[in-house]
Amino acid sequence: MLDPQGGYVRPEAAIMGYLKLAAEDGAVLHFGERVVVIEPDDTGVTVVSSTGRYRARKVIVATGAWIAELVPQLKAHAxxxxxxxxxxxxxxGFVAEPQRMPCFLRDEGAEGSYFGFPAIGIDGxxxxxxxxxxEPIDPAMPNPPVNDADTDLLDSFARKRLPxxxxxxxxxxxxxxxxxPSEDFLIDKVPGQPNVVVSSACSGHGFKFTSVVGEILADLALQGGSALPTALFSFEKHFGGQPA
Structure with a gap:
């Protein structure tokens, strides 16, 4: 199935754009500052970082692979x-032309699902x-480097489907x-901690939805709910409420 309206996002450029817009709207950006713990209470949340402490009425936690460090309810699940x-x-040359070469997802049955993008950068x-x-990993440790098993798998698909x-x-x-476990998103207020909103895990397919996810998160933090559909991404949907 081909969607002629489909496209792609350049993550690095998008992130820079989001940061620029946030700063223009008054956000104060901090880089290279590790968050150690968040301490929610009845009136707000204290965020303890490697360099200080911050106090806020609401906190949105969107820390990807490190989500369980700050939301321990997810330790057994994320x-x-x-x-x-x-x-x-x-x-x-046609595969270097986004107008002719679409982004794709190919289901290979028992061999899994492969994805690809046209040559929109210098690398192909x-x-x-x-x-x-x-392969499970510890996010506190460097990723194991690419090995022959990794490249053999991808080379084989490229030769077979994209010669x-x-x-x-x-x-x-x-x-x-x-x-x-569901390979879906989790976007919700943490049960028992209404001042903490969580956005992760995205299970490998989250970035293209960044704008709408951000809108939902703002709604949850500022209004307590969103007019956008969120039930599919709730703690209730994933865990029947409070994660065990």
């Missing part, structure tokens, strides 16, 4: 895993397998997914 993606120099066509080998994109592999790298 699993960081190692993900690998690779870029291939195309043989045929990007390919990965959703959740890769589902015009499989001239040679330019590079491969690792990143992190944070998975829930």
């Amino acid at each position: 699993q960081p895993i190692r993900q690998v993606v690779a870029w291939y120099q195309p043989r045929d 066509v990007k390919i990965g397998r959703h959740a890769h080998f589902r 015009n994109a499989a001239s040679y592999r330019v590079r491969a790298t690792t990143c992190r997914y944070t998975m829930l």
